[in-house]
Amino acid sequence: MTDLAESYRDSEALRIALQSRQDSQKSSVERNRLGQYATPTDLASDILRYAKKEMGATEIRFLDPAIGTGSFFSALLREFDSDQIDAATGFEVDPHYGAPARHLWRDSKLRLELEDFTALSPSGQYNLLICNPPYVRHHHITAATKKRLQAASVSACGISLSGLAGLYCHFMCLSHPWMATSGLAAWLIPSEFMDVNYGKGLKDYLLRKVTLTHIHRFDPGDVQFADALVSSAVVWFRKSDPPPDHSVRFSYGGSLSNPRLSAMIPATALESERKWTRFPRAPERKSHHGPLLSHFFDVRRGLATGANDFFIMPRDKALAAGIPQEFLRPILPSPRHLAQDIIETDPDGWPVLDSPLGLIDCALPAEAVKRDYPEFWTYLEQGIPEVAERYLPSRRDPWYSQEKRKPPLFLSSYMGRSAAGRESPFRFILNLSNAVATNSYLLLYPKTALASALDRSPDLIRAVWELLNNLPTDALTSEGRVYGGGLHKLEPKELGNVNAESLASLVRDGGFNSEQLALLP
Ligand SMILES: C[S@@+](CC[C@H](N)C(=O)[O-])C[C@H]1O[C@@H](n2cnc3c(N)ncnc32)[C@H](O)[C@@H]1O
Structure with missing residues (x-):
């Protein structure tokens, strides 16, 4: 290793020591407020090594608009020859990091300025912009600042960002005029x-402006920033008009x-796709204009009681404790504790299970309960x-009453892993009882046309349930999101x-009269 390379390793060791000393002097609440999470050394090296390949021998004018202690600088x-670096600029709003960092880099080419980057007028043109911007969520940005940032983003690059956009989105838009034509940018963002x-x-910016x-x-x-707990991405682009195709x-x-995985995705597919995280794992979505499950069902989340341990208990135990049956609603156990996929009913509407559960749900005021049901x-x-x-009980009146939900005919687990022997992480349950369910399920209520058809031909109920269970796994997982360890989740x-094409065919082929068909999508 040359002396020069050795000295850069030393300065990185000093920078790391400085970073951890400054971090330790702040609470995590303070660091959260300004999105102060440093980039680990290996990741910074990886990003600059990649930049080196892209930039070749071009002279570098480097900018980091949220520089912290300078992990990217x-x-x-470490990765570029010092002769190749023509200029380097960094901005940092917080002197707690910026002042000692300026001292650390005083003999280098870095010009580190203690400034709020979002308030600066662009000056200078940089051909290599690398940034891990502050991840400050929109609700921590005041209304006045949001307005200023939105207007500034429009004038910087012509993009109007949503009021829900975090500070990092504005950083990207505001950096546009600081970049030289054909310059390269890498953004490490959630x-x-x-x-x-x-x-x-931001997606419009990435597809149209660069x-x-x-x-x-x-x-x-594999969380990159253990303390920020976000799943990160590195976004690379050049400041030039996108070529055709x-x-x-x-x-x-x-x-x-x-x-681990990589694929080339046509920009046209990105234009029409709402969820870019499906790439590269899933193929381009075939454009689908046909029927969706929402055409057939109202999908709602199950009941959130706010205290399942208190409000839900085996019916026998509740009755033994003197809780009257009239204030108990049958409720299903969570999917983990439910072996059956079809819930049969007893004559009273309670599910036929070893130990059916009851949910306390009572609308009587406290005085009446005290007097009549001690x-x-x-x-x-x-x-x-x-x-x-x-939080939730205190918003109900009385606190021991529950949200109103009818018993759903179909339910689906809303979170799951693909278990051995069952490919789909989601399970559909046919509920013939009057049981409701908690928010560990999604509840599927047939809409009017389907409901009336099912009323007339109960045979169709099972056919619909089987069909739900036979929906292709990919059709479900590609709509939802996946977390670490392969945990899939689906919102209502x-x-x-x-895609509910198979349900539509069932409807077309069997049981439905023309009047019902006319009501369907
Ligand atoms: C996610 S950290 C990244 C720091 C460093 N670039 C790194 O990668 O380790 C974001 C930095 O931006 C700084 N920052 C927050 N708001 C800023 C603003 N308006 N202008 C300039 N810097 C800002 C924070 O203080 C913090 O040091």
Whole structure:
């Protein structure tokens, strides 16, 4: 190793020591407020090594608009020859990091300025911009600042960002005029923008204002910033108009230089796809204009009691404790504790299970319960104040009543892993009882046309249930999201978006009269 390379290693060791000393002097709440999470050395090296390959021998004018102690500048020194570096600038709003960092880099080419980057007028043009911007969520940005940032983003690059966009989205838009034509940028940002509504402005920017070349997404199970707990992506682009027939490399898992998966995705597919995180694992979605599950069902989340341990118990135990049956609603155990996929009913509407559960649901005021059902009141009193004052119960009147939900005919688990012997992580349950269910399920209520058809031909009920269970796994998982360790999750809206062509065929081929068919999509 040359002396020079050795000295850059030393400065990185000093920078790391400085970073941890400054971090230790702040609480995590303070660091959260300004999105102060440093980039680990290896990841900074990986990013600058990649930049080196892209930039070749071009003279470098480097910018990091949220520099912290300078992890990227330090990596720039390690990966590029110092002769190749023409200029380097960094901005940092917090002197707690910026002042000692300026001292640390005083003999280098870095010009580190203690400034709020979002308030500066662009000056200078940089051909290599590398940034891990502050991940400050929109609800920590005041209304006045949000307004200023939105207007500034429009004038910087013509993109109007949603009011729900985090500070990092504005950083990207505001950096546009600081970049030289054809300059290269890498942004280390939360991958959330790829799927959520507020990310649309950023996706428009990446598709229309620059040439997006590569998005590498880290495996959420392999958290890059243990203390920030976000699943991150590195977004690479050039400041140039996107060429016709442009394709973008999407990679996933492993490292930036050695990803586990990689695929080229046409920009046209990105234009029409709401959820970019499906790439590169899933293929381009075939455009689907046909029927969706939401055309047939109202999908709702199950009941959130706010204290399942208190409100839900075996019916026998509840009756033995003097809780009257009239204040108990049958409720299903969580999917983990439910072996059956078809819930039969007893003559009273209770599910036929070894130990059916009851949910306390009573609309009587406290005085009436005390007077008429003293034993029941003795039980409820045990929840005062701890349960009664929790967020959800405290918003109900009385706190021991529940949200109104009819028993659903079909339910689906909303979270799961693909278990051996069962490929789909989601399970559909046919509920012939009057049981309701908690929010560990999604509840599927047939809409009017389907409901009336099912009323007339009960045979169809099972056929519909089988069909739900036979929906292709990919159709379900590609609408939902996946977490570390292969845990899949589906929100009500996402389940509603699942292709329901097979259900539509069933409807067309059997049982439905023309009047009902006319009501269907
Ligand atoms: C996620 S950290 C990244 C720091 C460093 N670049 C790294 O990768 O380790 C973001 C940095 O941006 C700084 N910052 C937050 N708001 C800023 C602003 N408006 N202008 C400049 N810097 C800002 C924070 O203080 C923090 O040091």
